[in-house]
Amino acid sequence: MAIYSTNEFKSGLKVMLDNDPCAIIENEFVKPGKGQAFNRVKIRNLKTGRVIERTFKSGDSLESADVVDVEMQYLYNDGEFRHFMTPESFEQYQCDAKAVGDASKWLKDQDMCTVTLWNDAPLSVTPANFVELTIVETDPGVRGDTSGGGGKPAVLDTGAVVRVPLFVQQGEMIKVDTRTGEYISRVKD
Amino acid sequence: MQNAWQPTCRLEYLRLRAQILQQIRGFFSARNVLEVETPILGHACGTDPQLDFFSTTYDLGYKKEQLFLQTSPEFAMKRLLCAGSGSIFQIAKAFRNGESGRFHNPEFTMLEWYQVGYNLVDLMTEVDELLNFLSAEYLTLQATQQFSYQEIFLRLTGLDPLGFSYDEYSAFASSKNQPEALTLCGKDHNLWLDFIFSHHVQPSLGQSGFCLVYGYPATQSSLACVNIKNPKIVDRVEVFFKGIELGNGYYELQDAQEQSQRFDTEIQCRQETNRPVVVKDELLISALQQGLPECSGIAIGLDRLLMILTQSASIEEVLGFPIQRV
Numbered sequence: 352m353a354i355y356s357t358n359e360f361k362s363g364l365k366v367m368l369d370n371d372p373c374a375i376i377e378n379e380f381v382k383p384g385k386g387q388a389f390n391r392v393k394i395r396n397l398k399t400g401r402v403i404e405r406t407f408k409s410g411d412s413l414e415s416a417d418v419v420d421v422e423m424q425y426l427y428n429d430g431e432f433r434h435f436m437t438p439e440s441f442e443q444y445q446c447d448a449k450a451v452g453d454a455s456k457w458l459k460d461q462d463m464c465t466v467t468l469w470n471d472a473p474l475s476v477t478p479a480n481f482v483e484l485t486i487v488e489t490d491p492g493v494r495g496d497t498s499g500g501g502g503k504p505a506v507l508d509t510g511a512v513v514r515v516p517l518f519v520q521q522g523e524m525i526k527v528d529t530r531t532g533e534y535i536s537r538v539k540d
Numbered sequence: 541m542q543n544a545w546q547p548t549c550r551l552e553y554l555r556l557r558a559q560i561l562q563q564i565r566g567f568f569s570a571r572n573v574l575e576v577e578t579p580i581l582g583h584a585c586g587t588d589p590q591l592d593f594f595s596t597t598y599d600l601g602y603k604k605e606q607l608f609l610q611t612s613p614e615f616a617m618k619r620l621l622c623a624g625s626g627s628i629f630q631i632a633k634a635f636r637n638g639e640s641g642r643f644h645n646p647e648f649t650m651l652e653w654y655q656v657g658y659n660l661v662d663l664m665t666e667v668d669e670l671l672n673f674l675s676a677e678y679l680t681l682q683a684t685q686q687f688s689y690q691e692i693f694l695r696l697t698g699l700d701p702l703g704f705s706y707d708e709y710s711a712f713a714s715s716k717n718q719p720e721a722l723t724l725c726g727k728d729h730n731l732w733l734d735f736i737f738s739h740h741v742q743p744s745l746g747q748s749g750f751c752l753v754y755g756y757p758a759t760q761s762s763l764a765c766v767n768i769k770n771p772k773i774v775d776r777v778e779v780f781f782k783g784i785e786l787g788n789g790y791y792e793l794q795d796a797q798e799q800s801q802r803f804d805t806e807i808q809c810r811q812e813t814n815r816p817v818v819v820k821d822e823l824l825i826s827a828l829q830q831g832l833p834e835c836s837g838i839a840i841g842l843d844r845l846l847m848i849l850t851q852s853a854s855i856e857e858v859l860g861f862p863i864q865r866v
Contacts, residue, residue, distance in 0.1 A: 381739075383734050406724065406739065
């Protein structure tokens, strides 16, 4: 297993901390001119999603975590687990609700997403940055409104609720940014 | 990378740097402080237990010698003072290995000056004047604040920095959700001071103007004189702005024997922590034996000063070519 020293800590690096796989978010080198150098590191625990701050002496090291992001296709939900498949090897993985987390509201059958594996077991699911979903419920729009000011809530076919401009109608397909949960545009067939 | 040849700073910051350099030269020339140049290469270097140096090989053909890139121009400038130069200043490149981050580049520019006949209070007044003179055009600042190290440490943490209590220090760290401090610092008072100061004191210093902290614990003495009234502190000052450390100055230690002992202690400390071996500067000790005039001196990081004037978040924004692009 590889070992990373504090000066190799970069955003995105996966390491083991307190027996949990973690991702480095931020690494700040702190050094009083004549004193001990520290690295103040912001780390996300990939199991719990919690972000913590931890200080290390510069030069200290952590073991790398066997964490990989794999592009997979979302297949179906059997009620307890959601199932994913790697398109190259057709290998299937099942994820419980904890691993899927908030991604569940953006997952549509057949869509591609990123499944993070730790020691080959699913740890978390990240939807594509942009997804195209169908509005299943929203108030009737106001004709002629193109400004987008204000807007109204719309329920999508995955269950997610997003704010859409008044002119967008039920049954239309829209593009949504999953990182912010914001409406981007209508999708023209 | 496609753009790796380009400077990371905006071109107008090159002009700003040039203007600041000119203003500094004007400030000191009006005060009859002589501008000097000292070598970047040296056979010896600073012994600070926490500084790492760059070294290179001087090839004379019949033999090779190790030369160090200076971590600060301090030693050579003190030899000039001992030789009778009078007050001097220098704008110099300094090198510190392994230091890279938002506020650090391993090669950086220092303004260092020494005023003969000044005590620490005189120096602090001058630092205040210079910094406010340089920033007047760019920042609206409140009056410079001054705190003793003990006073500000106590106020912000409730802990006494001059008396070490492992129980109190570790209870403080735990209350701040930093239990890792207990393993990092152990029973080492100095490490605790570095840890707590850099996490819980420094960030709030100088929020609306420059802030000077003086009277450092004697355990963090470096090249400063022990205070004549209180042997627990040394006449050392640091400058802060919005939590950024900008400079470090001393009422300079004149005692050659004590300086030599401090070097030996630091060299031993480096050995114990497996740091690269340094060579003690015997030429400086000889100069001190000849006699260093009573003086105070300080080094200011000019790149960080430019960061402050331009309100930059990272040192790269004011450097033409940071280490990633050289």
